[in-house]
Structure formats: structure tokens, C-alpha cells
Amino acid sequence: MANERSGKPADNNPPVFQRGPGRRVPTGPVVKPKNTKETLKRLWGYLRKQKIGLISVTLFTAISSLLMLVGPYLIGKSIDEYIIPRDYDGLVTLCFVLLSVYICSSIFSWLQMHIMATVSQHTVRDMRSDLFDKLQKLPIPFFDKTTHGELMSRTTNDMDTVSNTLNQSAAQFINSILTLVGVVIFMLAMNVWLTLVSMIIIPIVILFTKNVASFTRNFFSRQQKELGALNGFIEETVSGQKVIKVYRREGKVVEQFQEKNRALRDVAKKAQIFTGVMGPSMNFINNLSFALIAAIGGWLAIQGDVVTVGVVVAFLNYSKQFSRPINELATQFNLLQSAIAGAERIFEVMDEVEEDIEHSKLPPLPAIKHSIAFEQVDFSYNAADGKVLKNVSFIAEKGQNIALVGPTGAGKTTIINLLTRFYDIENGSIMIDGTDIKMFDRNSVRRRIGIVLQDAFLFSGSIMENIRYGRLDATDEEVVEAAKMANADSFIRKLPNGYLSELTADGGNLSHGQRQLITIARAILADPDILILDEATSSIDTRTESQIQAAMKTLMKGRTSFVIAHRLSTIREADQILVIKDGGILERGNHEELMKQKGFYYELQTNAMSAQAAM
Secondary structure, eight states: OOOTTTOOOOOSSOOOEEEOSSOEEEOOOOOOOOOHHHHHHHHHHHHGGGHHHHHHHHHHHHHHHHHHHHHHHHHHHHIIIIITTTOHHHHHHHHHHHHHHHHHHHHHHHHHHHHHHHHHHHHHHHHHHHHHHHHHHSOHHHHHHSOHHHHHHHHTHHHHHHHHHIIIIIHHHHHHHHHHHHHHHHHHHHOHHHHHHHTTHHHHHHHHHHHHHHHHHHHHHHHHHHHHHHHHHHHHHHHTHHHHHHTTOHHHHHHHHHHHHHHHHHHHHHHHHHHHHHHHHHHHHHHHHHHHHHHHHHHHHHHSSSOOHHHHHHHHHHHHHHHHHHHHHHHHHHHHHHHHHHHHHHHHHHTSOOSOGGGGGSOOOOOOOSEEEEEEEEEOSSGGGOOSEEEEEEEEETTOEEEEEOSTTSSHHHHHHHHTTSSOOSEEEEEETTEEGGGSOHHHHHHTEEEEOSSOOOOSEEHHHHHHTTOTTOOHHHHHHHHHHTTOHHHHHHSTTGGGOEEOGGGTTSOHHHHHHHHHHHHHHHOOSEEEEESTTTTSOHHHHHHHHHHHHHHHTTSEEEEEOSOGGGGTTOSEEEEEETTEEEEEEOHHHHHHHTSHHHHHHHHHHHHHHHO
16 A cells, blocks of 8 residues: 555565654654753753742852861861860860751751752753643654654653753752862861872862763663664554454564664663762772871871871861762763763754744634635655655635545645645645735634544543533534534533543544544634544444534535545535545546546445445
């Protein structure tokens, strides 16, 4: 069977695909991470909106760090001035002072953590809002080439990674920098030589961290991408369980899952291994520094008046405080790699080209008075795949019922996609009342269109809300009237809560026919100038179909209607039938005219009647 978007026959051995809402696109190679500085700059653009919170966090962190730095100094002082001279009263007083210092430090530390949690959540809230807003502005082709699971991964997993890093690491990063600077100042004030000994570890840490980071950055980025691919595959297989079971492909699906799962495992393992190297390695470097200070400081204390025992003890404490922020900065650097990888993927979506925003400056489309005309329209979804529509021309007068008939992949749905401005044509023009459709605001064009698709899509919520989706300012009475016109009122009232009955995701607690009737009621409520029925009755039983025929006939009166249907019985009364084949209009006319021609339409009707008789 040919694919409408490519016009190419199906391959007997197709590659592994990820499926989006439309086209199938093969998974590509891993993309290299983008500019780290640019990503951090954009993240800062969100963070700086929380100026008061950031200032408070910095202030409280500075106070907490300063108090923690006073502790070792007081311990050294207690040894030199109270313990060695055996001044117990002074020692008790100093112990109370030291206790108060640590309590106050803990209080300010808790305050900065509390505020930072608020800052990080507000920041991620703004990012998530911008991302969701962006998704609403992206054109349909973007969703054709991107899987649902991939988008979900970016809006959830990647966003959570950024959130956790901001929440856990931002304040800790500030604390580490302030502590590092403070420790250096205190140590220099106490003894320059021991300070120089403590500084030996800095170039070692920097060199080691830089080398490890070059690996972890790449692995974390690949980990996020593999996670998105796995989520997309899971979402696809859960949605397609019926197809999988009917064709007995459970084993194949499990095999494909295991392959993707192994790919995620391998890259995640490498990322965690390189990250895990940091802790033990940094502990070794810190213990080496501690041993050097103890040995050299003890030797200087024995030599005489160079340093005192209290200063050596204070330096040993400061060495731990000096190594702790260096360790934390190294760890945070690895966490930052994961956050940057996630933020890059989020910003990639935000950087996608939106639908032309200039269209909002164009005049709105007024009520359609005369006709809709396709004039020599050419179109292809992908230039490499060839044209899907070729030199298509026809005129639909106001109030006419236009039926589009033809084999799968001929281009029927593509004509509808162009009329709704989901895609823009390459050559030719689409005219409404003599004016090119591109001259009007795109949203105003869609406001004039009501559409009912083969796959009846409903949102979680009440039936009343789902019908009102067609026109949000409609009253309850207008919603009920629309349901009556669609012959949906009778089954709705039989439900336990009537119009207030809650639907599960995609209306799973209703039959397909009932879901379709609700979408038809939604289209009726929208009161459009143009009505599009894209295989609207193909999945509905004959009895349900007969229920909506009268409502459809009333609804179509005075409106220009485009009907795509495999059941040829539903289009016999069409004012004009366009027979589409291989991207062009092969035949046109009403039912009687086309039957007399005994062409392709005649064959379709004959085959359909033969199939019906054989049932």
C-alpha cells in the first residue's frame, strides 16, 4: 500500500521507525551537545527573574558559611588559650559560644535551602510554561517528525533534571564558592606557609575534574537522548497493544525494547561510572592534603614559635572545609552536565520555527459568501519523496457538498490539510471568495472550519466540556441542542451523570461510535462555514451511521462541506465528487454522471457493491 505522503510502495523490510502523530521517521545518530555557555546564559535568563530570592539565598548562605568558618578558629583558640593553660572557666564559655555559632549557622542554612527550593520551582514553572506555550505554536510538520514519547521526555524527564539540579546544586554552589574563599582568607591570616601546603591540591583537582568532565558531558547527553527514544517506544507500544496482539508481535516488540533498553543501560552505566570516579578520587586527594598539613604543621610546631598547636588543629579543620567545597564543586559539575544536556533538549524545542507569527497581523477571514477554489495546486511533504498533489484545481460553491474519493494515499487528506493551513502549498493558490487564503490570519481561517476526523479524539473531563470545546462561550442549552442534532443526546442522558459524566483519557469509557457522535456535536456547536468530515463514519456501525445522516444533512445545509469516505453510499448525494488518484483529479461530477462514464469511480462503486453483496 502506498503512503500518501511519499507515494512510494511499502517496503517488505522497513527500517525501525519511531512514530509521531503523522509521518514515520527513522531514529538518527546521536547529536553532539550544543554550546554550554549559551545554555547557561539562557538558564540565567530564567533565574534572574527571581532576584529577591537569589539575593536572600546568597545573603543567608554567606552568613551560614561565615559562621561555619568561625568554628575551627574558635577550636584552635580554645586549645592555645584555655586547654593548654588549663583555664576551664574560659573553655566552658567558649564552648557555649561555639554551640551558638553552629546553631545559628544551621538556621541560616535551612532558610537558604527553603528559599532556594521556591526559586528553583518558580524558575522551572516558567520554563515549563514557555515550553508548553511553544508546543501550541509549532506547526503540524514538527509533530509529524517528533514522537510523542520524545516530547514527553523533554517536558518531564529533562525538565525534572533541570529542576533537581537547580534545587540541589545552585545554593550548594554558592555555599562552596563562599566557603572556599572564606577558608583561604582565614588560613592566610593564620599562617601563610600552611596555606601554601593546602593549595597543592587545587591544580590536581582542576586537572582531574576537567578530564573526567569531558567524558561525562557526552555520556549524560546521550543518556537523555536514549531515554527519550525508549519513552517514545513505550508510548507507541502501549497505544498499539491491539495491533501487536493481533499480529502476534509480542516477541518482536520485547526484542526491540530490550535493544533500546540495553542502549540506555550502556550509556547510563558509562555516565555513572565516570561520575562515580569523582568521589573516591577526591577523597584520596583530600586525605593526602590532610596528611601533608598534619606532618608539616606538626614539624613547624615542634620547631618553636612558627605555629602553635591550636593553629595546626585549626588548619586541619580548615583543610576539611577547604576540600569539601572543592569536592562539592566537582560533584556539582557532573550534575550540571546532566542539567545542561536536559536544558539543551528543552531549548531545542523552544528554538523550533513557529507557525508564521506575521499571520496574526493579517485581516481576519470574513464569512464565506461565494466559493472556495484550488487553482493548480502542487504540494509535497518532502521534496525528496516527490509531489503528493499535482496541479489540483476545482471550485466549491457555497453550500455545496464536495466528496473526495480515491484509494488510500491518493491525496484526499492532503487537500484538507492545505485548506486548514496545517501545511502551505508550494505552487498555485487556494482562493476564498477570490482572495488567496494566505492573505488572511491563519487562526481566523481555522475559526471558519469545523472538522470531524476518523479517530474521534476526546479530552479527559465531562461530556459537556468536550462538546463545548467547539465554542467555549456556548451555554449549556446550546451544548445540549448540538448533541440533539448529532443524535448524541439520547445515549448521553442514559449515562449515570448525563452531560456531567467524566471521560477517561481519549474517551476510553465510551464506544467508538459514541465518541464520534460527541465530536460531531462539537463540530455542530462550532457553527462553521466549512465542514470537513474525514472518514467520519468509517468506524461507525451502520445503525449509528444512519442516526447521524439526517443530522449531517441538516448541518451541511448552507455550508460548504468536504467529505472523505470509503463508504461510497455516504457520498452519493454529493453535489460534486472529485475522484483523486496519484495526487491528481482523475474524474469529477455527481454520482449519476460518474457512473455513466464507467471509469475509475464506476469500478469503485461496483467493487463496493460486490463486497457488500458477498457479506
